[in-house]
Every structure is written in C-alpha cells, then in structure tokens.
Amino acid sequence: MTAFPHLLSPITLGPLPLPNRVLMGSMHTNLEERGDWNRVAEFYAERARGGVGLMVTGGMAPNREGGVFDGAAGLFTPEDIANHRLVTDRVHEEGGRIAMQVLHAGRYAYTADCVAPSAIKSPISPYTPHELDEAGIEKQIADIAIAAARAREAGYDGVEIMGSEGYFLNQFLVTHTNRRTDRWGGSPENRMRLPVEVMARVRQVAGADFLLIYRLSMIDLIPDGQTWDQVVTLAKAVEAAGAHAINTGIGWHEARVPTIATSVPRAAFSWVTQKLKGQVGLPLITSNRINRPEVAEEILARGAADMVSMARPFLADPDFVAKAASGRAARIAPCIACNQACLDHTFAGKVSSCLVNPRAGHETELVLAPTATPKRIAVVGAGAAGLSAALTLDARGHQVTLFERDAGVGGQLRFAAEVPGKEEFKGLIDWYRTELAASGVTLHLNHRARAAELAGFDEVILATGVRPRWPEIETAPNAQVINYADLLSGQATAGRTVAVIGAGGIGFDVAEYLVAERPSTTLRPADWRTEWGVGDPTCWPGGLMTPEPERPARSVTMMQRKPERPGRTLGRTTGWIHRASLAAYGVQMLRGVNYERIEPAGVRISFGQSRESPRLVPADTVVICAGQESERGLLAELGDRPVHVIGGADVAAELDAKRAIDQGTRLGARL
Ligand code: NAP
Ligand code: SF4
Numbered sequence: 001m002t003a004f005p006h007l008l009s010p011i012t013l014g015p016l017p018l019p020n021r022v023l024m025g026s027m028h029t030n031l032e033e034r035g036d037w038n039r040v041a042e043f044y045a046e047r048a049r050g051g052v053g054l055m056v057t058g059g060m061a062p063n064r065e066g067g068v069f070d071g072a073a074g075l076f077t078p079e080d081i082a083n084h085r086l087v088t089d090r091v092h093e094e095g096g097r098i099a100m101q102v103l104h105a106g107r108y109a110y111t112a113d114c115v116a117p118s119a120i121k122s123p124i125s126p127y128t129p130h131e132l133d134e135a136g137i138e139k140q141i142a143d144i145a146i147a148a149a150r151a152r153e154a155g156y157d158g159v160e161i162m163g164s165e166g167y168f169l170n171q172f173l174v175t176h177t178n179r180r181t182d183r184w185g186g187s188p189e190n191r192m193r194l195p196v197e198v199m200a201r202v203r204q205v206a207g208a209d210f211l212l213i214y215r216l217s218m219i220d221l222i223p224d225g226q227t228w229d230q231v232v233t234l235a236k237a238v239e240a241a242g243a244h245a246i247n248t249g250i251g252w253h254e255a256r257v258p259t260i261a262t263s264v265p266r267a268a269f270s271w272v273t274q275k276l277k278g279q280v281g282l283p284l285i286t287s288n289r290i291n292r293p294e295v296a297e298e299i300l301a302r303g304a305a306d307m308v309s310m311a312r313p314f315l316a317d318p319d320f321v322a323k324a325a326s327g328r329a330a331r332i333a334p335c336i337a338c339n340q341a342c343l344d345h346t347f348a349g350k351v352s353s354c355l356v357n358p359r360a361g362h363e364t365e366l367v368l369a370p371t372a373t374p375k376r377i378a379v380v381g382a383g384a385a386g387l388s389a390a391l392t393l394d395a396r397g398h399q400v401t402l403f404e405r406d407a408g409v410g411g412q413l414r415f416a417a418e419v420p421g422k423e424e425f426k427g428l429i430d431w432y433r434t435e436l437a438a439s440g441v442t443l444h445l446n447h448r449a450r451a452a453e454l455a456g457f458d459e460v461i462l463a464t465g466v467r468p469r470w471p472e473i474e475t476a477p478n479a480q481v482i483n484y485a486d487l488l489s490g491q492a493t494a495g496r497t498v499a500v501i502g503a504g505g506i507g508f509d510v511a512e513y514l515v516a517e518r519p520s521t522t523l524r525p526a527d528w529r530t531e532w533g534v535g536d537p538t539c540w541p542g543g544l545m546t547p548e549p550e551r552p553a554r555s556v557t558m559m560q561r562k563p564e565r566p567g568r569t570l571g572r573t574t575g576w577i578h579r580a581s582l583a584a585y586g587v588q589m590l591r592g593v594n595y596e597r598i599e600p601a602g603v604r605i606s607f608g609q610s611r612e613s614p615r616l617v618p619a620d621t622v623v624i625c626a627g628q629e630s631e632r633g634l635l636a637e638l639g640d641r642p643v644h645v646i647g648g649a650d651v652a653a654e655l656d657a658k659r660a661i662d663q664g665t666r667l668g669a670r671l
Contacts, residue, residue, distance in 0.1 A: 004329075014244025016158060019053055023053060025056060036364075044087055044091050050317075054097045060101060068103065084151070099157055105168060108125055118180060142201070164217035166253050172195065192230070199214060199238050211245075215248075222255050227538075231276070246285065261337060287308070312337065317357065334356065344574075376459075377671065378403065381463035384411060385648070391439055414488075420513060421512060481622045495621045503567065555586075557587070561592070594608075601618060
C-alpha cells in the first residue's frame with residue numbers, strides 16, 4: 001500500500017491517459033537556445049525515467065515578437081521541428097509524456113518589437129510594447145495556433161497555452177494593461193475574447209485528439225486584477241472552447257507578493273484552485289510551493305485539485321515520483337525554493353540548474369560514472385561542500401571517510417535553517433543525514449581531523465568552511481558585541497534594540513531573525529496572507545488587499561560602508577522580497593557608514609570621507625555580519641601533501657551553498 005494513493009492514481013486528460021497525477025510544470029531552462037539538442041533531450045529523458053506523469057516544456061515563442069527575449073526558442077523552421085522531435089522521441093523511448101508550452105510574452109518581452117493590447121510599459125521590461133491593430137491580433141492568434149500544430153508535428157503529446165503570470169493573453173483580460181475600446185477591450189466579455197479565440201483556433205488547427213491545457217491566472221495579485229466572477233466565466237469559456245484541463249497560474253510577474261519563494265508557505269495557493277472546483281467539468285491542476293509528495297497527496301486527498309504541478313522539485317530530483325512510489329520519499333532531494341540556480345540563472349541568461357542538484361541542466365556533462373579505481377578518500381568538513389563531495393564519491397564507488405568537528409552535519413546551512421522563512425533548509429539538512437545513513441560513507445562527528453590520521457588516505461579533501469570575520473572597529477570593553485554565528489546557533493542572544501554591522505545576505509537574514517515572531521508566517525499561512533495582502537478574489541479583485549505587516553519583535557538598524565543600496569547582492573528574483581519584508585518591519589538601513597566606535601549604548605558612526613553627521617546608532621546589542629574568512633588551519637599541518645580545497649575553505653568571499661555544492665559535486669565526479 002503506497003503512502004500516496006491519490007498522487008499515484010492514474011488520470012486521463014482529454015485523449016491522454018497518465019499513470020499518476022504529477023505534472024512537471026513549465027520551466028525555462030535556457031538549454032533550447034544553446035542549440036545542443038542532445039542536452040535538451042537528456043534533461044527531459046532523465047525526468048521521464050523518473051516516472052513523472054506528464055511534463056510541460058519551457059515556454060516556446062509562437063513568433064519573434066512574442067518571445068521572452070530576442071532569439072527565444074520556438075518552432076519556426078523545419079529544423080526546429082526536427083530538433084524538438086529528438087526531445088519527444090527520447091521522452092517517449094523512456095515511457096514518458098511531454099506537452100509543449102506556447103508562451104507569448106506580450107509586454108513582458110525583452111525585445112523592442114514586443115506587442116500588447118495597449119502601449120503600456122511593464123515595470124519589468126525596458127520596452128514599451130506596440131499596440132496591436134485588428135490584423136496584428138489576428139496574426140498573433142494564427143501564430144499561436146500554428147505553434148500548437150507544429151508541436152504536434154514535432155511529436156509532443158499536447159500543448160499548454162500560457163494564459164497566466166501576466167503574459168500576453170493575461171494582458172488582454174484586465175484594464176490594468178488593456179485600455180482598448182474595440183471588440184478586444186472594454187467590457188469583461190470583450191477582454192476575454194482573445195484567450196477564448198486562441199483556444200478555439202488551437203483546437204481547430206491542432207485537432208480534437210491533441211491534449212490542450214490552458215494555464216489560467218486564478219489570482220492576478222495586481223491592482224485592477226480579475227474579479228472571481230471573471231475568472232470563473234473565463235474558465236467556463238476556455239472549457240467550451242476545447243481545453244482538456246486547466247492549470248493554475250498565481251500572480252503576475254510584476255506582482256509585489258511573493259508566490260514561489262522559500263518564505264511562501266507550502267501549497268499556499270491550493271485554496272485558489274479549490275475555489276474553482278465544481279465550477280467547471282474538466283480536471284484542474286494546482287501549483288506553487290508544492291515540494292513534497294506528502295503535501296501533494298494532502299491537496300489531492302482533500303479534493304482541492306485533480307492534479308498537482310511541481311516544477312523546481314524536478315530540478316532538485318528527477319526521480320521524485322519513482323522515489324515516492326517505491327517507499328523512498330525521504331530520499332527525494334528537496335527543492336528549497338531558493339531560486340538561486342534556477343530562476344536567478346534564467347534571468348541572467350545562464351542555463352537553469354539547481355542548488356541542491358548541480359546535475360540539473362548538465363546531465364550530459366556532469367556524469368557520475370562508477371569509478372574503475374576505488375580509492376580511500378578523506379573529506380574534512382561536513383558542510384555543504386564536504387557533504388556533496390562525500391556523497392558523490394561514495395555513489396561512484398570510492399571508500400569515503402567524512403570528518404566533522406561539530407556534533408552535527410550541515411555547516412553554514414544550519415544557520416540558514418534558523419532564519420524565519422528559510423525553514424526549508426532544515427529539510428535539506430535532514431536529506432543529507434538520510435543520504436549519509438544510506439551511503440557507505442564513514443562519518444566521524446565531534447572529530448577534529450589531524451594531519452597524522454589523514455596520512456593513510458589516497459586523497460584528502462579539505463572542506464573546512466569559514467569563520468565569521470571580526471572587523472577592526474574600536475570597541476569599549478563592556479559593549480555587547482556578538483557575531484551572527486553565535487546568534488543563529490543560539491549561543492548568544494540579542495536585546496530589544498539591535499545594530500547590525502554588515503548588510504550582505506547574512507545581515508539580511510540576521511535582521512529577519514531579530515524582528516520576526518516564531519513560528520514565522522511561512523508556517524502560519526493565514527497570517528502570511530494578511531502580511532502580504534493576499535485576499536479572497538471574491539471580495540478583492542485580483543486577490544489583492546492592503547498588506548498588514550506583523551509588529552517587529554525588536555528595533556533593528558542595519559549598516560554598511562558601501563554607498564550603494566543595501567541588498568544589491570541578494571538573489572535577483574528574491575532580493576526584493578527580503579527588502580520589502582524588512583521595510584515592512586521598520587528595519588532602518590544606513591549606507592556609506594564609517595564605524596567610529598562600538599559602545600555600550602550603541603555604535604558611533606559618521607558618513608562619507610569627511611566623516612560627516614556623526615551620530616550614535618542606539619543598540620543594546622551589536623551583531624557583526626561582516627562576511628567570512630576561510631578556515632584552513634589544517635592546510636599548514638598537512639605541509640606539502642597535495643589536497644583538494646573546496647567550498648568556503650577555498651574562497652570565502654561570496655560563498656553560498658550553490659557554489660559549495662557545485663564544487664563538491666564536480667570534484668566528486670572527477671576523482
Ligand atoms: P557578504 O554578502 O559578502 O556581506 C558582508 C557584509 O559585511 C557587507 O555588507 C560588507 O559591507 C560588510 N563588511 C565586509 N567587510 C567588513 C569589514 N571589515 N568591516 C565592516 N563591515 C564589513 O557576506 P555575508 O552577508 O556574510 O554572506 C555570505 C554569503 O552568503 C554571500 O555570498 C551571500 O550572498 C550569501 N547569502 C545570501 C543570502 C540571500 O541571498 N538571502 C543569505 C545569506 C547568505 P561593506 O563592506 O559595505 O561594509
Ligand atoms: Fe529549488 Fe533552489 Fe534548486 Fe531552484 S535552485 S530548483 S529553487 S532548490
């Protein structure tokens with residue numbers, strides 16, 4: 001008897017029977033644009049092997065003006081169709097099913113040729129779109145329908161028409177972006193004409209026996225968003241136009257409400273899909289922040305949806321479904337919703353990968369082949385870098401001994417796990433523990449490795465991490481100064497008024513730790529909705545109401561010496577959330593600061609080169625978050641012996657788990 005009877009039960013979407021209710025949601029990988037189609041095919045084939053019910057590709061442009069950026073992939077030529085055929089053939093060989101998403105970006109396109117219902121620039125693109133005329137609208141409809149027909153020719157099992165997240169079709173639906181006065185604008189009926197016409201045309205051109213999914217924005221989370229009545233009317237019209245299933249879209253990309261970040265509660269929006277249940281006859285697919293089979297099972301068991309879409313979890317673990325089905329759910333590598341190697345890469349034009357699984361998107365290049373010459377390998381340090389190296393080497397057949405000075409594994413990951421809104425890191429550490437227990441790695445905790453005991457190993461890997469930097473600031477003897485590690489590990493506490501020295505990633509984390517109540521709103525979904533202003537779309541058009549932030553637990557001032565805006569180094573897709581959260585808590589941020597002296601009453605500072613505006617930042621506790629230095633004491637002890645140095649021990653500056661895990665895994669694959 002499986003623990004996931006609903007999740008693993010079959011379902012039929014239109015013409016397509018599926019073995020389970022798991023859909024791998026659309027993700028832009030940036031692989032298609034690189035032209036290495038074997039790599040694209042292997043990315044999807046690996047996930048097909050892992051047993052997912054249905055996959056949806058990253059969004060394919062229906063035409064040049066609708067591409068997310070100049071040169072975005074689409075099925076424009078016979079060669080494109082042949083390339084996509086490689087992908088669909090490989091997926092089908094593995095017993096999988098794959099639908100292609102057709103995505104017209106409208107005003108979100110990063111191209112000067114972009115088009116939209118009205119010439120209204122979006123806050124997330126530098127280009128003002130060209131307003132379409134009647135012929136232009138007809139061209140877009142025809143191009144989308146042709147893209148769907150070509151998807152069929154390329155061997156796809158269906159298409160998903162992207163109608164949410166604020167893209168082209170969504171832009172017609174609301175007055176926020178549609179100011180037209182012709183038959184494509186004005187009344188709600190006119191505004192929904194385009195998506196419905198698109199669906200009818202796709203159905204006509206691609207055929208009734210070709211799976212057709214519509215991704216519908218169920219809660220826009222922007223001003224002047226759709227009312228719930230309009231959402232329901234559209235869903236019914238889309239069904240009547242020939243859709244076989246409706247997938248859930250949550251929030252426009254320009255929305256100032258987080259929808260997929262790690263601080264968003266798990267399954268935070270499944271109630272929105274549930275609201276639509278019973279209003280239409282076709283299967284509904286829910287999505288957003290679902291990253292564990294237990295969460296997905298619970299959603300289906302309570303009837304909130306017919307299927308569950310997970311996207312990033314399939315970057316973290318292609319074998320998600322196979323592991324859930326074979327009683328190995330604890331061994332599913334968790335997506336911690338950090339966006340660091342997936343969405344942040346996408347926006348930087350890099351290949352999308354995964355912090356937890358660096359093989360994602362690199363399946364053909366980062367191959368973990370069994371070793372022909374097993375070695376005895378010592379890994380010193382069980383933080384992210386050491387754990388990744390040890391487990392990779394073990395998986396390849398080496399004999400690995402892992403030494404850790406502390407009582408537990410995880411290194412710096414343990415600090416992140418203590419930050420309110422970053423609870424997912426606990427799951428990552430648990431997963432490492434599970435993997436270690438299932439591996440052949442010999443683990444020595446509470447053990448500071450010495451050079452002599454490393455002598456008998458064939459290879460030594462130093463992953464001893466970092467120690468907090470202690471800046472040279474004149475400090476009065478009785479001042480209350482602690483560092484972030486002592487605070488986050490619970491070895492030190494802070495008073496009611498706190499000054500934070502350093503406004504990098506850890507400074508932001510520490511500020512959140514200081515101001516947020518426990519448990520965090522991430523674990524209190526109703527309070528999280530209140531905090532961010534997410535309301536019931538029946539009462540609030542677009543589901544947007546006035547946010548009501550919680551009261552801060554402390555008064556906090558963050559400081560940095562650089563004159564630039566604090567938080568510039570935070571993740572591209574998540575930095576704004578951290579800044580908005582701390583602003584809502586009333587955290588003060590000072591930049592261009594000189595630290596003159598730390599005193600019992602606070603930090604004496606001045607500004608700029610001429611040390612202007614001296615003042616005291618009041619604080620009963622000062623927390624130092626001034627970066628790190630590499631911990632490499634063992635290196636000197638080892639003398640001339642060649643060692644591999646990875647993670648923070650290698651380079652402390654801008655160390656993050658992504659680099660550490662990537663470096664550990666790549667070294668593990670090489671030795
Ligand atoms: P960081 O991002 O490099 O920030 C260090 C901070 O300390 C800066 O604000 C820097 O600002 C200040 N600083 C450096 N040297 C100093 C000195 N001698 N005296 C006083 N202040 C000094 O390092 P971190 O905050 O420790 O974070 C470590 C890594 O983890 C980073 O790569 C970070 O991106 C990552 N991380 C990211 C997140 C996230 O994205 N949410 C969260 C946690 C950690 P000034 O030099 O201007 O004073
Ligand atoms: Fe999930 Fe982070 Fe991996 Fe993206 S990089 S898939 S958010 S764990």
